Amino acid sequence: MKTIDQIAAELQGYDPQALRAADVNTFLERLVAPVTSTEEVGIFDALGRVLARDVVSPVSVPPHDNSAMDGYAFDGAQLQPGQPLVLRPVGSTAFAGAAWTGTVAAGECVKIMTGAIMPAGLDTVVPQEFTTAEPDGHIRIAPDVLRRGDNRRLLGEDLMQGRVALAKGELLAPAAIGLVASLGLKTVTVYRRVRVAYFSTGDEILSLGEPPREGAVYDSNRYTVFGLLTRLGVQVIDLGVVRDEPTLLEAAFRRAATEADAIITSGGVSVGEADHTRTMMKQLGDVAFWRIAMRPGRPMAVGRIRPELQAKSDPNALPSRVNSYQNGSIQSANGSSVLFGLPGNPVAVMVTFLAFVRPALLRMMGCTRGAPPLLRAVSTEAMRKKPGRTEYQRGLVTTAADGTLQVRTTGNQGSGVLSSMVQANGLIVLHHGQGNVAPGDMVDVMMFDGVI
Numbered sequence: 412m413k414t415i416d417q418i419a420a421e422l423q424g425y426d427p428q429a430l431r432a433a434d435v436n437t438f439l440e441r442l443v444a445p446v447t448s449t450e451e452v453g454i455f456d457a458l459g460r461v462l463a464r465d466v467v468s469p470v471s472v473p474p475h476d477n478s479a480m481d482g483y484a485f486d487g488a489q490l491q492p493g494q495p496l497v498l499r500p501v502g503s504t505a506f507a508g509a510a511w512t513g514t515v516a517a518g519e520c521v522k523i524m525t526g527a528i529m530p531a532g533l534d535t536v537v538p539q540e541f542t543t544a545e546p547d548g549h550i551r552i553a554p555d556v557l558r559r560g561d562n563r564r565l566l567g568e569d570l571m572q573g574r575v576a577l578a579k580g581e582l583l584a585p586a587a588i589g590l591v592a593s594l595g596l597k598t599v600t601v602y603r604r605v606r607v608a609y610f611s612t613g614d615e616i617l618s619l620g621e622p623p624r625e626g627a628v629y630d631s632n633r634y635t636v637f638g639l640l641t642r643l644g645v646q647v648i649d650l651g652v653v654r655d656e657p658t659l660l661e662a663a664f665r666r667a668a669t670e671a672d673a674i675i676t677s678g679g680v681s682v683g684e685a686d687h688t689r690t691m692m693k694q695l696g697d698v699a700f701w702r703i704a705m706r707p708g709r710p711m712a713v714g715r716i717r718p719e720l721q722a723k724s725d726p727n728a729l730p731s732r733v734n735s736y737q738n739g740s741i742q743s744a745n746g747s748s749v750l751f752g753l754p755g756n757p758v759a760v761m762v763t764f765l766a767f768v769r770p771a772l773l774r775m776m777g778c779t780r781g782a783p784p785l786l787r788a789v790s791t792e793a794m795r796k797k798p799g800r801t802e803y804q805r806g807l808v809t810t811a812a813d814g815t816l817q818v819r820t821t822g823n824q825g826s827g828v829l830s831s832m833v834q835a836n837g838l839i840v841l842h843h844g845q846g847n848v849a850p851g852d853m854v855d856v857m858m859f860d861g862v863i
C-alpha cells in the first residue's frame with residue numbers, strides 16, 4: 412500500500428497547493444483499491460451491486476431459431492425479385508412454447524406466432540399484415556416486401572452458451588439483472604457492499620431538532636451526502652454532527668475507521684483557526700491537504716485514517732475491529748479507511764463528491780465501467796471563466812424547439828447556495844484551460860440524472 416507521499420511522487424507536476432481537478436482523479440485511482448470479499452446474492456438483491464465474477468451463459472438465448480412476428484413461416488429461397496409469392500398454409504399453427512411437427516413442401520407455409528420455434532427447413536417469416544388472403548385459402552405476399560431470413564431470430568443471437576454474458580466489474584442495472592434471469596440463473600456473485608461513514612463538523616452546525624441560535628445553521632451536508640451515497644448503493648453509516656473538540660473528533664474518526672471502508676467529512680479542511688478537524692486527520696492518518704484549482708470546492712483533504720494507532724493507547728475506547736464483522740469482511744486488511752475530507756460549503760460538498768468521491772467509490776465497489784460521457788449543449792448565456800481552474804456551474808439542460816440541447820445556469824452560484832443546485836439537472840464543466848463562454852458556445856455538462 413502506497414503512502415500519500417509515494418503516490419504524490421509518482422505524479423508529474425504534483426502541487427498540493429494548486430492541484431488540477433483531473434490530477435485529483437488520477438491520485439484517487441492510486442489511493443483507492445477495490446474491495447476483495449464477495450458474496451452470492453439472489454437476483455432481486457443484485458440491483459446496483461457489482462459483479463465479482465464473470466457470468467458465463469449456461470444456455471443459449473434464444474435457445475432456438477424462432478419467429479419475431481405473428482405471420483407465416485416459409486422457405487425464403489422461393490422469394491424472387493419483382494415477383495409476388497403465393498403460398499398454401501399447411502398443418503396447425505406453430506405456437507410459442509412447443510415444437511411444430513410436420514413437413515412443409517415448396518409452395519407451402521405454416522402459420523406461426525411470435526416466439527414459436529421455426530419449423531425445420533423454414534427460415535423466413537412474413538408478418539400477417541404483409542399478406543392478403545386468396546379466395547382459395549392461399550396467402551399472397553406482394554413483390555419485394557421481404558428478404559430471405561427476415562423476422563427470424565437466430566439461436567444464441569442474444570447470448571451464446573459458454574460465452575461471457577456479463578463481465579466481472581459490471582454494475583448491475585435493470586437490463587443486466589434481466590439478462591441474468593434470461594439465462595435461468597437465480598443468483599450472482601457480487602462484491603460485498605462498500606461501507607461509508609460520514610459526519611459533519613463545525614460548532615455552528617445545528618442538528619435537526621435543535622432550536623435555532625444566532626450564527627448557527629442547520630446541517631444540510633449530511634443529508635445531501637446521505638442521498639448521494641444511497642443512490643450509489645453503498646451502505647451508509649451516519650455519525651451525526653461532531654463538534655470541533657479533539658476528543659469528540661477523535662472518537663468519531665476512530666469509530667468511522669473501525670466500521671467503514673471510507674470516511675466522508677464536511678467542513679474544517681480550510682485554514683480556519685478553530686478547526687481541530689485538520690489536526691485530528693493528521694494525527695490519526697496519512698493525509699494530504701489540497702487546494703484544488705477549481706470552483707467551488709477548493710480545499711479538500713484526502714488520505715487514510717488508521718484507528719489502531721490510537722487504539723493501542725486506549726484499547727477500551729471502541730469495539731475490536733476484528734470482531735465487528737463476520738467473515739473477516741472488513742475491507743481494509745491494512746487497517747485503514749480512505750478519507751475524503753470535503754469542504755464545508757454545501758455546494759462544494761456536492762461538486763467534490765460528484766467529481767472525485769463518486770468515481771473513487773465506484774472503483775472501491777469493484778466497478779470497471781468508466782465515467783459516463785459528458786453531454787454537449789449550447790450555452791444560452793455568457794459565462795465568465797478564468798483559465799487555470801476548473802469551474803462547475805449549476806445548469807439546467809433543456810431541449811430547444813429544433814431538438815438541440817441548450818443549457819442555462821440556475822441563478823446564484825455561491826458555494827453555499829443549495830437552491831440553485833436543486834433547480835439544476837447537471838453541472839456545466841468549464842475545463843481547466845477554458846476561458847469565457849459566449850452565448851451560442853458549446854459547453855460540457857455532467858448530468859445528474861441517474862446519478863443524484
Ligand SMILES: Nc1nc2c(c(=O)[nH]1)N[C@H]1C(S)=C(S)[C@@H](COP(=O)(O)OP(=O)(O)OC[C@H]3O[C@@H](n4cnc5c(N)ncnc54)[C@H](O)[C@@H]3O)O[C@H]1N2
Nearest residue numbers: 611613629630631632633678679680681709754755756759
Ligand atoms: N483564508 C481562506 N479562507 C477560506 C478558503 C481559503 O482557501 N482561504 N477557502 C474557502 C473555501 S473555497 C471554502 S469551501 C471554505 C471551506 O472551509 P471548511 O472546509 O473549513 O468549512 P467550514 O469553514 O467549516 O464551512 C464553510 C461554510 O460551510 C458551512 N457549512 C459547513 N458545514 C455545513 C453543514 N454540515 N451544513 C450546512 N452548512 C455547512 C459553514 O457554516 C460555512 O459557512 O473555506 C473558505 N475559506
Ligand code: MOO
Nearest residue numbers: 707708709759826
Ligand atoms: O470552493 Mo469553496 O469549496 O468555494 O466553497
